[in-house]
Amino acid sequence: MKTKKISRMELARESGVPYTTIVNFYEKGTDNVKLSTLRKLADYFNCSLDYLVDDEYGSNSPLVETDSMVLLPIVGKISCGDGVFAYENIEGYEATPKEWLNGGDYFYLRAKGDSMIGARIQDGDLLLIRKQPEVENGEIAAVLINDEAVLKRVYRNGDQLVLQSENAAYPPIFCPPTGATIIGKLRMVTIKF
Template identity: 45%
Template sequence: MSNKPDAKLFYLIVGNNIKKYRTIRNFSLQDLAERVGLTKKTIQRYENGEIKIDVDRLNEIAEALDVEIPKLVEGAETFLGVNLDDLDTVKVPILGRVSCGDGILNIEEIEGYEETPKSWIRGGEHFYVRAEGDSMINARIFDGDLLLIRKQDDVEEGEIAAVLIDSKVYLKKVFKNDGIMVLQSENPQYGPVFRTKENYETIKILGKLKKIVINM
């Protein structure tokens, strides 16, 4: 996004598309402004390409105009390396409490939903969990971060997985040795957890860590 002329062209084209669909819907500047909670002047500046429009705002305008986001960036895709999949989002659940009976993952509580780029969730079922504590700080996972997990019952050696241990979800690095699974924290203050034949039923891999959404 360092090419300023391209940036200007991108926002001009998006602005023209907003104006186009506003006209099609027979909305005045004031009508659209009220639908997205902005001022008439701000909508006008968006349409003129005078100010930057972020993805969240573009989502709100697309919803107000009843169009898909790709329609609002049509013709602007070639500028700034824009990826339309990153602009098109879906809601992914944030799991609160889960359980695992008979090897089946049961969602007992959903904390909420997170708008997520479609490009993040290709291939498989995904969900979020929220990090707690400091056991994974050396992997740059901190308390409160949202962690995007792809649902799967196994991971490769050394990968970080969401693991259900006695009805609570933890993030751990997974290692395997002679039929024993070693779940390792990324903080030397915490020792490893071992899954063996004796406690096999109480420890289950829920999925693989795909993305960390930092809690600001």
């Protein structure tokens, strides 16, 4: 609340969590808070559930947004209903320099497998994705196929999407117009050592 410079009343109004719950949780330290309430607060503050309830983090937590950093979710599973994407499994949050972001909404996916090694994308790499429904031919994008996000080079062949791996061991995937949905464009691969 100090970082966002808001009062308890403003937090209640903006997060949808009752004022008395906020007072009990923050001031009295009650541990009897519903998981749904914690999720609302975590979503509002863009932090993990652990950050809200674990004393180990304290005020020195790396999970605090600043003027130069923003927290973005690392998404484990994405679903799409009525054209609206839902993050069903958020593995955590990654502090990201605001200078990496150029308007729009962003999130991270974790690379799985070796299908994009030709583009220097390794299993486990964090992939910064900018949400957008279209990409240019040949750009690398996150594409949703049956509630699974895959990272491929995207080409259009009429109405059909052709999804190409960057590994000769994997054949292209040909998707009819309703068989795949572009989630967003790959903006950056982050590698931690």
